[in-house]
Amino acid sequence: MTAADWYDDFATRQAHGVSPAYERLARAVARDETLLALLGTVPPPKRQPNLLFAVVRLLGGPVHSPSDFAAFVHANWPAVAAHLTTRATQTNEANRCALLLPVLASLPQPLALLEVGCSAGLNLYPDRYSYAYGTHRVGSTGPLLTCTATGAPLPTALPTVAWRAGIDLNPLDITAPADLAWLDALIWPEHAHRRTRLREAAAIAAADPPHLVRGDLVDALPALAASAPRDATLVVFHTSVLYQVPDEHRRRFTAQVGVLPGHWIAVEDPEVLTYPDLPPPPADVMHKNVLALDGKPLAWTRGHGEGLSWFAS
Numbered sequence: 001m002t003a004a005d006w007y008d009d010f011a012t013r014q015a016h017g018v019s020p021a022y023e024r025l026a027r028a029v030a031r032d033e034t035l036l037a038l039l040g041t042v043p044p045p046k047r048q049p050n051l052l053f054a055v056v057r058l059l060g061g062p063v064h065s066p067s068d069f070a071a072f073v074h075a076n077w078p079a080v081a082a083h084l085t086t087r088a089t090q091t092n093e094a095n096r097c098a099l100l101l102p103v104l105a106s107l108p109q110p111l112a113l114l115e116v117g118c119s120a121g122l123n124l125y126p127d128r129y130s131y132a133y134g135t136h137r138v139g140s141t142g143p144l145l146t147c148t149a150t151g152a153p154l155p156t157a158l159p160t161v162a163w164r165a166g167i168d169l170n171p172l173d174i175t176a177p178a179d180l181a182w183l184d185a186l187i188w189p190e191h192a193h194r195r196t197r198l199r200e201a202a203a204i205a206a207a208d209p210p211h212l213v214r215g216d217l218v219d220a221l222p223a224l225a226a227s228a229p230r231d232a233t234l235v236v237f238h239t240s241v242l243y244q245v246p247d248e249h250r251r252r253f254t255a256q257v258g259v260l261p262g263h264w265i266a267v268e269d270p271e272v273l274t275y276p277d278l279p280p281p282p283a284d285v286m287h288k289n290v291l292a293l294d295g296k297p298l299a300w301t302r303g304h305g306e307g308l309s310w311f312a313s
Contacts, residue, residue, distance in 0.1 A: 003039050003047045004030040010049040014303060019188040021064050022053055028066035035070055038077055045244065046084045050091075050186070055083040058185035088244065090172060091186045092119035093194065094201040095305035096239045096267065097126040098147035101138070102310075103265055103293050105155030107235065110162035112228035112262070116217045116253075117241030118166025120174040120183060121210040122201045127161045129201070143200035150282075151310035152299060162232040164210045167220045171212035174205045194304070217245065218252050225260050234262025240289065240303065243272045258295065266292045267301055279311050 001009070011026035026049050029035050039047045052073075057063055059079060061072035073080055104111060104126055113124050130139035133149040139158050172179040180202060187194045213220050221236070228234045236257050242250050254273070257264045266273055270290045275297045281288040282300060291299040291308060298312040 003036050003044075006047065007049050014050075015188075018303075019190055021189045022049070025049075025053060025063060025066055025069055028070070032070055035073060038073065038081075042081055042084050048089060051084060051087065051089050052080075054089065054182075054185045055080055055087065057189070058083065058182060063189050087182065088170065089186060090117075090119035090168070090170070090183070091240070092122045092172070092183050092198070092201075093239075093304050094122045094125075094129065094143065094197055095145045095147070095194070097123055097129055098131055098133070098145040098305045099239070099267055099291055099299075099301050099308055100237060100265060101126055101131060101155050101159070102149075102152050102308075103291070103298070104159040104235065105157060106153070107159075107263060108233045110160040110232045112163040112232035112234045113161055113165070114221075114225060114228065114234065114236045115164075115166040116221065116236060116238040116257075117244075118168045118171060118210075118212055120172035120179060120202070120205065121164070121166045121212055122174070122198075122205055123237075123239065124164040124166060124210045125161075125201065125204050127158045128204045142204055143197045145197070145305065147305055148307035149310070150308070152308055153310070163229050165224055165228070166210055166212045167215055167217055167224060168212060169214070169216065171214055174202045174209070217241075218249060218256060221253070221256060221260075225262075228262075234260065235265060236260060236262065237265035237267075239267040240269070242266075242268050264294050266290075268292075270297075282309050 007026040007030035011023045015023035015026055053063055056072060059076060062068040115124055129142040130144050132144055132146045133154050136154050138155055183198055184195060213224055225234060267289050270278055278297060288300045289303060290297050291301050299308045299310040301308045
């Protein structure tokens with residue numbers, strides 16, 4: 001896939017109907033030969049639309065006008081390129097816990113949560129948030145996570161978490177203003193509700209920081225999993241992470257996590273983590289991930305946790 005194709009795909013499958021500003025920018029970049037040439041000077045994984053847009057936001061650049069955006073990138077390319085090469089899309093969307101909750105609540109309690117690609121670890125606190133699946137409510141404290149659920153076995157209680165830890169190549173410190181600013185920059189421009197939720201979730205994590213390990217998902221996983229308490233159910237999980245992992249390394253990870261004791265929850269694009277005989281996704285939303293437990297697909301999901309459509313028996 002060329003960079004132009006990537007930006008067109010982002011506009012169609014992710015930004016359309018979700019972020020008008022990013023849809024306009026992505027389509028403009030896909031047709032701007034000078035911007036595409038600049039992107040061609042950084043490694044292919046660093047040409048990702050959401051990464052470029054977040055870097056420009058972090059640097060104080062405009063994202064609502066494609067022409068102003070292009071002018072800013074040209075004028076500030078050395079700084080933009082430096083951030084592209086050193087940063088990653090570490091979107092730490094707490095609302096994705098609403099996708100995990102139906103599965104987490106169904107497992108033997110208490111849980112030992114281990115998140116791969118944890119960013120700042122905000123998804124390690126599903127027991128500290130409250131949830132609204134339409135009129136169905138669970139929990140009464142912390143930020144309210146909202147999710148439209150079709151056919152899902154909705155939980156009636158929050159999970160009990162005895163231990164929480166995470167792995168990331170560059171774990172973020174939620175108490176560090178610079179790291180919080182990067183998480184804010186990754187939120188799409190129209191999504192003020194997500195910025196409010198980020199700060200509410202950040203306050204919870206800052207008050208009881210998780211154990212985050214800097215390391216590779218394959219190399220660091222066995223030792224960290226082995227340190228989980230034996231009287232808790234180990235749950236290794238990740239959401240929208242594996243697209244950043246090279247194919248062979250991804251295969252090593254899935255083989256490894258599949259033989260660990262406990263359970264494995266994945267929320268990933270089915271083009272990245274494939275499953276045979278998936279039913280077609282709902283027609284009303286363009287971009288979908290698949291929620292799976294121990295390699296068995298359960299539901300189609302929205303990218304930021306806004307909805308899930310259950311299809312497993």
